[in-house]
Amino acid sequence: MSPRKYLLQNVAPYGGARTSVLLADGVIAAMGADVSDDEATIVDGRGLVLLPGLVDLHTHLREPGREDAETIRTGTRAAAMGGFTAVHAMANTTPTQDTAGVVEQVWRLGREAGWADVHPIGAVTVGLEGERLAELGAMADSQAQVRVFSDDGKCVHDPVLMRRALEYVKAFDGVVAQHAQEPRLTENAQMHEGVVSAELGLAGWPAVAEEAIIARDVLLAEHVGSRLHVCHLSTAGSVEIIRWAKSRGIDVTAEVTPHHLILTDELARGYDPTFKVNPPLRTQRDVEAVRAGLADGTIDIVATDHAPHTREDKDCEWAAAAFGMTGLETALSVVQETMVDTGRLTWADVARVLSETPAKIGRVSDHGRPIAVGEPANLVLVDPDVRRVVNPDEQATKSGNSPFRGRELSGCVVATFLRGRATVLDGASCDEDVVVRR
Amino acid sequence: MKHLLSAADLSHKQAVRILDTAGQMAATQAREIKKLPTLRGRTVVNLFFEDSTRTRISFETAAKRLSADVINFSAKGSSVSKGESLKDTALTLQAMGADAVVIRHHASGAPHTLAHSGWTHGAVVNAGDGMHQHPTQALLDAYTLRRHLTGAGDPSGRDLAGLRVAIVGDVLHSRVARSNVQLLHTLGADVTLVAPPTLVPVGVEAWPAEVSYDLDAAIDTKPDAIMMLRVQRERMSSAGGGFFPSPLEYTRNYGLDARRLAAMPEHAIVLHPGPMNRGLEISAEAADSPRAVIVEQVANGVAVRMAVLYLLLSGSGATTETNETKVDA
Incomplete structure (x- = not known):
């Protein structure tokens, strides 16, 4: 099974102009409003900010x-x-x-x-x-x-x-x-x-x-x-x-x-x-x-x-x-x-x-890279418009000592990609995907 | 009032009410039969994580005079010394049906944690926590000041408006000082803290009190009362923090001796929460002088603690607060 491709449609890199970004083979394979791929999983990125x-x-x-x-x-x-x-x-x-x-x-x-x-x-x-x-x-x-x-x-x-x-x-x-x-x-x-x-x-x-x-x-x-x-x-x-x-x-x-x-x-x-x-x-x-x-x-x-x-x-x-x-x-x-x-x-x-x-x-060469074609597909998609109440009991960390329990905060992570593989999608962790593909 | 955790929690009205109730309690203590049936069937636990003889005995006496059952739980020789947590100790006491927990703890805030954790449903009385608070000490001091300094006759209903009190000694480490500054301020007294600068906390500027580094100058301002704080000898060693060069120098500058006693106004009284370091912060002449009310403070402590337990535990005490609120509204 070849690694899944993702097409992030209408996302805003760095909060700027909207575009679409194709992730394939662990890298950013293509960028542009007209990018498409029949095999790729579509991620609707309207209103979302794309960051490294x-x-x-x-x-x-x-x-x-x-x-x-x-x-x-x-x-x-x-x-x-x-x-x-x-x-x-x-x-x-x-x-x-x-x-x-x-x-x-x-x-x-x-x-x-x-x-x-x-x-x-x-x-x-x-x-x-x-x-x-x-x-x-x-x-x-x-x-x-x-x-x-x-x-x-x-x-x-x-x-x-x-x-x-x-x-x-x-x-x-x-x-x-x-x-x-x-x-x-x-x-x-x-x-x-x-x-x-x-x-x-x-x-x-x-x-x-x-x-x-x-x-x-x-x-x-x-x-x-x-x-x-x-x-x-x-x-x-x-x-x-x-x-x-x-x-x-x-x-x-x-x-x-x-x-x-x-x-x-x-x-x-x-x-x-x-x-x-x-x-x-x-x-x-x-x-x-x-x-x-x-x-x-x-x-x-x-x-x-x-x-x-x-x-x-x-x-x-x-x-x-x-x-x-x-x-x-x-x-x-x-x-x-x-x-x-x-x-x-x-x-x-x-x-x-x-x-x-x-x-x-930290002298880490493959992270913190520009969002550009050919770069490693280490990316995060953020929805800046939602507000959410922090509940440590629902967090992935094993411990509950968040100082923000019960507090409403701005924004949430919609998706995280590590070398083109989704670790988080639709705000939920991709447990199965990670376990299968690691 | 569900708990008594800090002098800062007391309104003027609540504080005066406790002092008035203490006056009524003290009156009963002049009788031949001192025991009142008020808290029969209620259980008061003295939970002491830190050595204390006089405060524990005072609370024990107060509870027994009100006919409560008293359980003394001290950290030494108990499961606490085997590593049991405050939480498990509290849960154990809760399971045994404690109506009130009188707690002394070396950690500032431990009574607050106990009261707000859900570990116990009983009333929590702070009998001294770390460097934080010792509210019943402040109440007994206020009671003593009121008896001596607010004129003749029954002092009921009075506060301490206009009185001037100097608190002298190790303010930095003192829960007695913190409690007194807040309660005396609530009751209208003016407080001056006197200490070497090393024994005054950073942040004291927010307290409702003056700060002086000069005891003689403070006495020259004719205070109505001087409250001496215990100073631990080990505070001068470098291991103890090196707060002052030597006990001798401390005594010279901040000790209450016969000369300073004589310089005080004639009506002024001397208080000390005990235990005293005779010869360090207070000389024998000062401690044993007729103007020292130190022994009386101990007796007043029982009356004040009876009042606190009564107001927290008696049925009427529990509902008084809501009634009063309605009246205020």
């Missing part, structure tokens, strides 16, 4: 180790439902993704799952302990071809170790993605330090603990001439530091999460651990600043920091709960609602911040 398949630079898939919270299969299926065709799997698994063996296993499980390409992120230090470098070269040379290295969840806080990591990964064009959190300033920290934490009696996570590390790291990157990626920046001050660093020509990129674009620390008032996340939700002023930073290009990308947790890890008192929230299936909607519906980004900008630039940062 989304690329997430920051996903926690939890496998190996915490398969009770998420597996590579459930996590990548959630990714497909959210319009992603590639995800970068964070290194804080058990065992840690700090050897060629573990990253190859994750990479292979991703291929077998077939929902989205999985690019493992390698740990910077052995066991994320922050003491000595992991075998970065071995991970880079492995089948997984790791290019992004991060101790995410923990900060590479030792300045010498950070310097060495920044220098070392130049040999294979890698990048260190820093989780910027000064550990001493954030001992036992539970939420953003400010008016709300003072009232709630929860230990504060001050903005300066993030900003101090970012300031140090951009200067280190400048000094050794390396590129640096800053994970999930969350404060107005961080945006200013990145803006300053870029104006100096420092090779730094930065990401913001969907939740930091829309949620604030006020949500901690109900002590619902769904809203406990690291870095913490900040103030409205910070939300405005990260939106402005994303709009003017200071912040390069949106990455989900999808962090699934089991119910028992969230169904408890705030201090005992785990940090993190899911995000793969709501990211595009949040970006649309906060940035597109408000006129601050075009759909072409969305393609840039959620697909093209994350692929470039």
